[in-house]
Amino acid sequence: MTKNLTGQDGMTRRGLLKGGMAVTAAGLILPAGATMARAEPKKGGILRIGFNSGSTVDNYDPGVWDTNFVQVFAQARHNYLTEIAADGSLVGEVAESWEASADATTWTLKIRQGITFHSGGTVTAEDVIASINYHRGPDSTSAAKPIVDPIVEMKSDGPNTVIVTLSGGNADFPYLMSDYHLPIMPAKDGKIDPTSPDGCGPYKVDSFEPGISASLSRHPGYWKSDRAHFDGLLLLALPDPVARQNALLTGEVDVINQLDLTTVSMMARNSSIRVLSVTGNQHFCFPMDTRVAPFNDNNVRLALKHALDRQEMVDKILYGYGAVGNDNPIGPTQQYHADDLPVNSYDPDKARFHLGQAGLTSLDVSLWVAEAGFTGATDSGALYAERAAAAGINITVERAPNDGYWSNVWMAKPWCASYWGGRATCDWMFSTAYASGAPWNESYWENERFNTLLLQGRSELDDTRRGEIYHEMQAIVSNEGGTVIPMFASFVMGVSNAVATPDVVGANWDLDGFRCVERWWFA
């Protein structure tokens, strides 16, 4: 295979493009290989998971999923074109292999043969096209619309080949197809039925009461033989943190997500459970509106970046369950993560220096926070204000209500708290939240060089060149970006000792990249 750019174990992108087939095989071996030292996964049992989310509005429509409950529920009953493996590499799922044209605008996807839907039919190119088309078009209300918008045309070439034409080259296209909004569902007359639970994933739905629970049983025709070890699943909505932790402690459930960090040390004392913590791409941040004064001056932004003690925030807000951020949204586990950038550390003198550069001796700003922004945002704001005072920066922390936070505060007030679950690739993250004109460019940041590099990197198929581009982009964001990113927050889960987990647990999303239902087993 090709040379390995990062020295990590995973596949390089060039390799992916050349031989999806080999990648697929390697990807499937990886989890098993990683657990070779342990006992082989056993089959059987009903896995019961308690979620921090779940609401009566939860439904089968892939365009509106946005909480852990529905996301894991979706991965339990659906397969996707591609899957991000636990180690961050990309493996094929419904797509067996893929190939790009030289400019990465045309993609040819081979559909794996012999995958069956719960209702009986086989997955064909027609199903794939209908599933993706559901999110396209002017009438689409799907949250995944921005992801599929660059698709100009999708057509089938025989039952097992789909040819996708993009408006511009995108080397990350197969990564995008792993997005949780894009499951492959059965097509009827060229359309999928967004009210149907039918899918080609590991479990089929037995019952679903939105906001309460869902129960599923193993799909007997599931094509992966080394995955989906449970006989069935019971997913429970337990939004109250104490109720959720009680359920785990009293043995009502086997796994819960989002442990309350304030009590996690006491939970860890219980010998029948263990705390599973994974640091991934999820990060907490404070985006500034870079169009308005004083944030339109990069010196002010730099002053603010040097006016907070990041390690203290990780220790006090995350109780150590996280990592320090360097105003760079690309997490340490990602392939192109730049770890040699100058560190924006707590340095009141430097902050003062930058204020001076901006022609100021002191600075008065307001920071809007709410727990909806991220858990601990209010306390983070207080800590920030306390530390910034030493640099002559007066931060007024404005508490906003959780209700309506995302419509009235986020991207409306000049400086506020926000979070990102993270994205699997640099391009995905940057084009979602940092590119000029992106709907969620939360700092309204415009950087010409950055935007040029973004386009170059997107269609660049050469790995080395791509690495250089993304390195420069991360340096620009960290130094000139409008977002203060103090910390990466771990996903912290509670797992009963009856449940076995692989050595490598996915960090791209909560609960093993939402895939615990098919990657874990009962010991």
Next chain:
Amino acid sequence: MNDIWRMIGQRLLLGVLTLFIISVVIFGATELLPGDLARELLGQSATEETLAAMREQLGLNDPAPLRYWNWLTGVLQGDFGMSMATKKPISELVGVRLGNTLFLAFYAAALAVPVSLLLGVLAALWRNSIFDRASNAMALTAISFPEFFVAYILILWLAQSGLFPSMVRITGATSMGELLYMAFLPALTLTLVVTAHMMRMTRAAIINLLASPYIEMARLKGMSPVRVVLRHAVPNALAPIVNVVALNLAYLITGVVVVEVVFVYPGLGQLMIDAVSNRDIAVVQAIALIFAAAYVLLNLIADVLSTITNPRLMHRR
């Protein structure tokens, strides 16, 4: 008897008027909340474009009075309409949850009412004794703690030791026995919260009567204290007791939200919280009407019962 029927009729009409006013207030209040259904459904991932498309599909662009009018005419025809967020008929959503909530309320009432009446009568009989003080102190302690605290204490003592489950899971296959077992802790929590009120009212009403001349007469002719209380005092104390019991029953139906959340009990309170946070206004309205109707009806029943036990109330003028 005709007078009673006339009273019931009048009160029912007034009740309907009350419900109408409540529906206007609730609708107005939900309009004041920031954000709308489309916003909540799409969350952080909303863009202006998808928001506009979704508002159009949901009919959120109509002016508020028109939306209220459409809803009201539907309800008057017996149709609560569809939940906009879940696209299901509201009667279907609410039906099961209402059943669960009523079950929990009556379960708690079945524990709380006999216990508090008994304690109240005994406390009145042995007033100022150790028993009186102890039961008063305990009931007041229980009512002074917030519900969730009582619930957590019960979970710590009774659930973590494995005696009772800490959460309630109701499926179609759950038998009555299992249900009573699973719902015991929530019912006990509610019992602890409402007992003091009923017990102290019973005690006060009976002590009040025990001072009246006809009770003294009964005592003087040598009746046993138990017979004096049960035969002569309790029937005359029923009016205030019935009233306080009815109020507490209404509370058990409408005020169980916190207990439902702690014990993950799939009742109406949870559904209402969900609907408020999703801005699913039709569902909020329906549940608010049910809660209001429970208050109106239970108060009506209490009034009728106290009138029957004390016919003098029919002739106030």
